Amino acid sequence: MNNTANEKVAKAAPKKKRRIASLDKKKARAGYIFVLPFIIGLVAMYLPIIYDSILYSFTNIKHGADGYQLMFVGLENYRNALFVDTTYVQVLTTGIKQLFLDIPCIVIFSLFMAVLLNQKMVGRAAFRAIFFVPVVLSTGLVAKIDAGNELLSYMQNTDEGISTGAQSTGVSEIVSAMDFKYLFSSMKVGKELVDYVIDAINNIYNIVNRSGVQMLIFLAGLQSISPAIYESCEIEGASAWETFWKITFPMISPMILTNAVYTIIDAFTSSTNTVMSYIDQVYGKTDGDVLSSAMAWMYFIIVIAIIAVVAGLLSMYTFYQRRD
Amino acid sequence: MNADASVKTKRKAKNTVKVDFDRTPFWQRMKAKYLTLYFLKRVVWALFRYVLLIGISYVILFPFFAKIASSFMSPEDFVDATVKLIPKYPTFDQYKYIVLENHYLKALLNTTLLSLSCAVLQTFICAIIGYGFAKFKFKGNTLLFALVIFSMVVPHQTLQLAMFMKFRYFDVLGIINLLGGGVFKGLDITGGVKYLNLTNQFTPLILLSLTGFAFKNGLYIFMMRQFYKGVPDELEESAYVDGSGVMRTFFQIIIPLSVPMMITIFLFAFSWQWTDSFYTGLFFTKTDIYMMKSIVAIPKSLDITFAASNLYNAAIRNTCGLMIILPLVILFLFCQRYLIQGIERSGITG
Numbered sequence: 001m002n003n004t005a006n007e008k009v010a011k012a013a014p015k016k017k018r019r020i021a022s023l024d025k026k027k028a029r030a031g032y033i034f035v036l037p038f039i040i041g042l043v044a045m046y047l048p049i050i051y052d053s054i055l056y057s058f059t060n061i062k063h064g065a066d067g068y069q070l071m072f073v074g075l076e077n078y079r080n081a082l083f084v085d086t087t088y089v090q091v092l093t094t095g096i097k098q099l100f101l102d103i104p105c106i107v108i109f110s111l112f113m114a115v116l117l118n119q120k121m122v123g124r125a126a127f128r129a130i131f132f133v134p135v136v137l138s139t140g141l142v143a144k145i146d147a148g149n150e151l152l153s154y155m156q157n158t159d160e161g162i163s164t165g166a167q168s169t170g171v172s173e174i175v176s177a178m179d180f181k182y183l184f185s186s187m188k189v190g191k192e193l194v195d196y197v198i199d200a201i202n203n204i205y206n207i208v209n210r211s212g213v214q215m216l217i218f219l220a221g222l223q224s225i226s227p228a229i230y231e232s233c234e235i236e237g238a239s240a241w242e243t244f245w246k247i248t249f250p251m252i253s254p255m256i257l258t259n260a261v262y263t264i265i266d267a268f269t270s271s272t273n274t275v276m277s278y279i280d281q282v283y284g285k286t287d288g289d290v291l292s293s294a295m296a297w298m299y300f301i302i303v304i305a306i307i308a309v310v311a312g313l314l315s316m317y318t319f320y321q322r323r324d
Numbered sequence: 325m326n327a328d329a330s331v332k333t334k335r336k337a338k339n340t341v342k343v344d345f346d347r348t349p350f351w352q353r354m355k356a357k358y359l360t361l362y363f364l365k366r367v368v369w370a371l372f373r374y375v376l377l378i379g380i381s382y383v384i385l386f387p388f389f390a391k392i393a394s395s396f397m398s399p400e401d402f403v404d405a406t407v408k409l410i411p412k413y414p415t416f417d418q419y420k421y422i423v424l425e426n427h428y429l430k431a432l433l434n435t436t437l438l439s440l441s442c443a444v445l446q447t448f449i450c451a452i453i454g455y456g457f458a459k460f461k462f463k464g465n466t467l468l469f470a471l472v473i474f475s476m477v478v479p480h481q482t483l484q485l486a487m488f489m490k491f492r493y494f495d496v497l498g499i500i501n502l503l504g505g506g507v508f509k510g511l512d513i514t515g516g517v518k519y520l521n522l523t524n525q526f527t528p529l530i531l532l533s534l535t536g537f538a539f540k541n542g543l544y545i546f547m548m549r550q551f552y553k554g555v556p557d558e559l560e561e562s563a564y565v566d567g568s569g570v571m572r573t574f575f576q577i578i579i580p581l582s583v584p585m586m587i588t589i590f591l592f593a594f595s596w597q598w599t600d601s602f603y604t605g606l607f608f609t610k611t612d613i614y615m616m617k618s619i620v621a622i623p624k625s626l627d628i629t630f631a632a633s634n635l636y637n638a639a640i641r642n643t644c645g646l647m648i649i650l651p652l653v654i655l656f657l658f659c660q661r662y663l664i665q666g667i668e669r670s671g672i673t674g
Contacts, residue, residue: 027460030570034456035468037449038545041535042471044496050478053486113380116373129660130381136591136656137388137649140599141616145645146387205383269479276481289485296482304477 057294077294087278088295095275096302099267102210103310105200106263107256110211114218115248128219135212143209143270210266214259221255222248250319257314261307268303275299388646395419395643402632402639418643421623428647431614435598436651438526438615443594445533446541447586453536454548455574459560469549476542480602488606491528493519528607529597539596539603544589551585552578587662595652620644 021029032039057077059070081088117128138146184194200207225248233243267273279299283292348356357363390409395418397411404412422428457469480487522528532538536545555578563573579586604615611618622640630636 024461027570028462031456031460031462031465034452034460034574035462037534038453038456038468038472038536041532041537042468045490045531045535046475046537049483049486049490052489053483056485056489116377119373121370121373125661127377127381130384132660133384133656136595137652139596141601141620141648142599142645144601145620145641204380205387208380208384265477269477269481276479279481280484283481283484293482293485296479296484300478300482307477 053293054297056290057297059290061290077290078298080291081295081298085282085291085295088282091275091278092299092302095273095299096306098274099264099303099306101196101199102207102267103260103263105203105207106211106214107259109207110214110259111218111252111256113211114215114222115244117215118219118222131208131215132212134209138209210263210270213266214262217255217259217262218252221252225251253318254320257311257318260310260314264303264307264310268299391642391646394639395646397639399628399630399632399636402635403630417626418640419647421625422619422640422644422647425623425625426619426621426644427614428619431616431619432651434614435616438529438604439594439597441526442529442533442538442597443590445530446536446538446544446593447590449534449536450541450544450589451548451579451582451586452574454545455552455578457545458549458552458555459557472536472542472545474542475537476540476546480539484606487528488523491522491531491607494522495519523607524610524613525607529603538593539600540592544593547589548582548585551582555581584662587659591655591659591662594655598652599648616648619648 055070058072058074060073060076061070113131117124117131229247229251230243233247238246268276270276276296276299279292279295282295283289393409393411396414396416397407398413398415398417400413401407401411406412453472457465457472522531529538533541536542559577559581560573563577564570568576598616601617604617608615620641621644622637626636626640628636
């Protein structure tokens with residue numbers, strides 16, 4: 001409607017020297033102005049950086065007195081990373097395996113906690129604040145200090161504490177793995193599953209630390225579900241269990257997708273990631289800078305592939321409520 | 325059931341009517357209310373919930389307690405096997421020597437300056453960019469936004485070397501090289517300067533913040549965009565009808581609206597820049613520029629060897645960590661309300 005009217009105005013006065021831009025054009029121009037900083041950064045810095053980074057992974061750098069020189073070496077860096085460097089492939093496979101193991105843990109845990117924190121109770125605000133502490137305080141430097149912290153495992157050896165970030169020995173595990181295995185071995189659920197659950201419980205500190213943002217995303221999602229649906233459910237006599245699986249779970253499923261992707265990205269870009277710290281380590285070695293570029297790009301491509309697969313799989317089961 | 329039978333009405337005065345119910349006895353009422361399966365279920369669930377929440381809160385907070393406790397311990401406490409959480413010989417030595425020998429105050433000043441300037445810039449720039457993406461249709465909108473997401477996904481480690489080289493030999497699209505005579509021999513305005521060395525300055529981080537490419541800025545742009553998508557268009561339309569331009573509408577109407585969201589983003593930006601070690605490590609190669617990263621070290625006066633010195637060193641490192649996050653804790657205590665509100669309102673949920 002608006003469009004055609006404006007076009008008519010524009011056509012009616014074609015001979016005027018100063019052309020009046022249509023509203024849409026004006027708005028588009030304003031849009032460009034708002035996004036301008038991003039475009040400048042993109043063209044002047046980011047894309048050259050990306051290009052350089054890819055370029056470096058195919059070259060060898062010689063630092064001279066006046067600038068630097070690049071020597072094209074083809075796929076040598078990649079070949080070195082995969083076949084000469086002995087630890088890279090190993091670190092990469094364990095890192096990716098760990099990533100796959102962590103995703104369900106974090107997503108399920110954060111969903112569960114979000115459901116809990118969404119209920120009305122005394123001290124809800126305080127709990128929410130506490131659960132959000134790690135997002136602000138346990139990042140970057142502090143996370144680096146925490147990684148392999150002897151102090152915390154020492155402090156906890158007295159009371160049967162939980163392994164807090166540090167590599168713990170058998171003494172400080174929350175559940176004695178032997179008891180647990182014994183209990184579950186008779187249930188025939190599979191040794192791998194039992195091991196996985198025990199690992200998850202002993203690793204609870206890491207999981208809690210890494211699921212802060214996901215929890216908030218779930219919380220926001222839970223609050224956007226219309227209470228009318230729950231009310232009608234209650235009137236129909238559905239139990240809490242049924243309500244969760246028939247209402248909450250489908251309604252929250254888009255956020256499960258979001259969170260799964262966010263978890264992968266977060267794990268992938270965090271500084272405590274084993275692959276990334278190995279790449280950092282390689283970067284520090286002599287002539288390791290180009291090698292680390294090649295390694296990082298390989299890792300990046302693998303993780304992008306993982307994100308595509310996970311997102312594809314999850315979106316098949318995602319339920320979107322039709323609005324409008 | 326039969327209301328008339330149980331209700332007696334007495335007429336006392338002319339206009340007052342007193343209704344007297346046959347109330348069920350107190351104990352019976354209590355029994356009906358509390359001795360049911362429904363109530364039992366609720367109590368059990370509430371108990372379970374609190375045990376779980378308090379337990380996990382303990383898991384989150386215990387490391388902080390442990391660190392605080394150990395930060396007051398002296399070397400004797402680490403040898404003494406009976407001392408676990410409460411020090412027998414409490415001292416302030418660790419704090420004292422970290423402040424005195426690790427240049428804590430210099431690092432604090434530098435980091436405050438850097439984090440504050442970066443966070444303020446990032447908050448405004450991301451708000452502007454997010455508004456542009458949310459409210460205006462222009463060619464390439466979706467493509468550019470896809471690039472925002474892309475910049476969020478690419479870890480900065482991948483670009484480590486390229487980023488360092490970019491700012492070590494800084495040049496915008498070859499302009500400085502051109503002016504310095506790198507292309508044509510005759511043209512030399514800058515006197516042979518073919519690049520700028522921007523390392524060991526705040527400039528690289530400021531530049532990255534100004535263009536929305538600093539740490540996690542993709543996330544902030546995404547959050548701001550989602551927030552502005554939730555702001556009704558009618559608001560701006562009425563401003564336009566009243567004769568306000570796009571810029572004025574943005575600064576006078578939209579910005580005040582988005583203050584809670586901007587506080588959230590400011591907090592994220594500030595605290596993540598504060599604890600960052602990647603960028604400061606990358607761009608500040610000189611050792612005499614003290615950032616938070618460089619105070620994590622064992623002070624010389626405390627560097628002693630004894631039976632439990634590895635534990636003592638770990639404790640000192642943790643004390644450094646505590647001192648790093650101390651300003652953040654204060655900030656968090658004041659602003660956590662906005663933080664959680666902001667995220668809930670942002671509708672990251674889409």
